[in-house]
Amino acid sequence: MTKTAIVTGISGQDGAYLAENLLDRGYTVYGTYRRTSSVNFWRIDELGIGGHPQLKLVEYDLTDMGSAIRLIETSEATEIYNLAAQSFVGVSFDQPITTGAITGLGAAYLLEAIRTVNRNIRFYQASTSEMFGKVQAIPQVEDTPFYPRSPYGVAKLYAHWLTVNYRESFNIFGTSGILFNHESPLRGREFVTRKITDTVAKIALGKADVLELGNLDAKRDWGYAKDYVEGMRLMLQHHTPDTFVLATNRTETVRRFVELAFAEAGIEIEWSGKDENESGRDAKTGKTLVRVNPAFYRPAEVELLIGDPAKAKADLGWEPKVQLEELAALMVAADMRRNQAGWSF
Numbered sequence: 001m002t003k004t005a006i007v008t009g010i011s012g013q014d015g016a017y018l019a020e021n022l023l024d025r026g027y028t029v030y031g032t033y034r035r036t037s038s039v040n041f042w043r044i045d046e047l048g049i050g051g052h053p054q055l056k057l058v059e060y061d062l063t064d065m066g067s068a069i070r071l072i073e074t075s076e077a078t079e080i081y082n083l084a085a086q087s088f089v090g091v092s093f094d095q096p097i098t099t100g101a102i103t104g105l106g107a108a109y110l111l112e113a114i115r116t117v118n119r120n121i122r123f124y125q126a127s128t129s130e131m132f133g134k135v136q137a138i139p140q141v142e143d144t145p146f147y148p149r150s151p152y153g154v155a156k157l158y159a160h161w162l163t164v165n166y167r168e169s170f171n172i173f174g175t176s177g178i179l180f181n182h183e184s185p186l187r188g189r190e191f192v193t194r195k196i197t198d199t200v201a202k203i204a205l206g207k208a209d210v211l212e213l214g215n216l217d218a219k220r221d222w223g224y225a226k227d228y229v230e231g232m233r234l235m236l237q238h239h240t241p242d243t244f245v246l247a248t249n250r251t252e253t254v255r256r257f258v259e260l261a262f263a264e265a266g267i268e269i270e271w272s273g274k275d276e277n278e279s280g281r282d283a284k285t286g287k288t289l290v291r292v293n294p295a296f297y298r299p300a301e302v303e304l305l306i307g308d309p310a311k312a313k314a315d316l317g318w319e320p321k322v323q324l325e326e327l328a329a330l331m332v333a334a335d336m337r338r339n340q341a342g343w344s345f
């Protein structure tokens, strides 16, 4: 029998890849997007799934519980992947209440709708390594204590525990995937990897002069989004609801990602200075290409993340496939192509 899934946040990076993955497996997918004056489906268009006969695009705002109930009733979905969120950590310091309403309470509305309409629906919550924040152990695993460092991390922690709580209280199949950073050519340009690869492409093509960044010392465990959406799918096929970490178990600095991205454009970066005076020069020409701008610092920073996905490997057979070098290469290549063609979202 054909499966039907709801994917909230279809216009985002993970929503687009997950929809592609599920459609390839014969699912009917209800992909939700929120109303804006001009909705942008560039990601599903780039994947070529926009006109897929089994993809239904439906308007849905995470903060509207009535819509959640109607969506579940009309779609008759058996799986819900809750990927929609105000997902940008930096903005969450400026908009903590909106972030709480969407990223935290949004999950609560969905869980309540499941509890009300159909308790057999399997629910995936997009939890995050940001919940570990000021890390209490290295590497981080499923039972590492949480210590979020942003309103975003706090909101996600609420949604995470609520998912666990509905699992334990109401026997709802609520699974929480604690995913570490995952990137791709479909990443939003405000996130650091894509900001870097897009600007590197522009610099290489003579369309920009300099890349301005905040904290170059932050360390992240970066994987490839396509690998991670497969992990989400596997979690909802597992025999029991649970909590899983998806990560690569490798951490690198933002500075290192800058070097990797420039290297893809044939430019070697030499660093000088420290903290807010640090800059990166083209080793051949001496031209400054990278500059630190403290405007991009965060009020509280997550300095180091590294996750161990051993449980996902053992229980789900999941492993990340793409290494950071390959990831940087495919992101720079995509941004070169787009910028050469004269567009870039």
Ligand code: NDP
Pocket (backbone or CB within 6 Å): 008, 009, 010, 011, 012, 013, 014, 015, 033, 034, 036, 060, 061, 062, 063, 082, 083, 084, 085, 086, 087, 088, 102, 126, 127, 128, 129, 178, 179, 180, 181, 182, 183, 188
């Ligand atoms: P994106 O920011 O690319 O996508 C977020 C999606 O949520 C967009 O489709 C956005 O719509 C939608 N959205 C935002 N607000 C609302 C709202 N009020 N109602 C309905 N939809 C809304 O995020 P990613 O794809 O990168 O991440 C997917 C999920 O996984 C998020 O929940 C994120 O917090 C979480 N996560 C991501 C990680 C990562 O490294 N990418 C790691 C761990 C967790 P619009 O296009 O209109 O803005």
Ligand code: GDR
Pocket (backbone or CB within 6 Å): 087, 088, 089, 090, 127, 128, 129, 130, 179, 180, 181, 182, 190, 191, 192, 193, 195, 212, 213, 214, 215, 216, 218, 219, 220, 254, 296, 297, 298, 301, 302
């Ligand atoms: P993050 O991703 O906060 O980890 O959240 P982001 O790419 O925004 O930042 C990663 C690190 O880079 C540092 N940084 C900069 N970040 C941005 N955005 N812009 C800059 O100019 C810049 N300079 C340095 C940041 O300070 C930070 O340390 C992402 C999101 O996808 C979340 O939704 C998700 O939950 C987590 O990953 C896991």
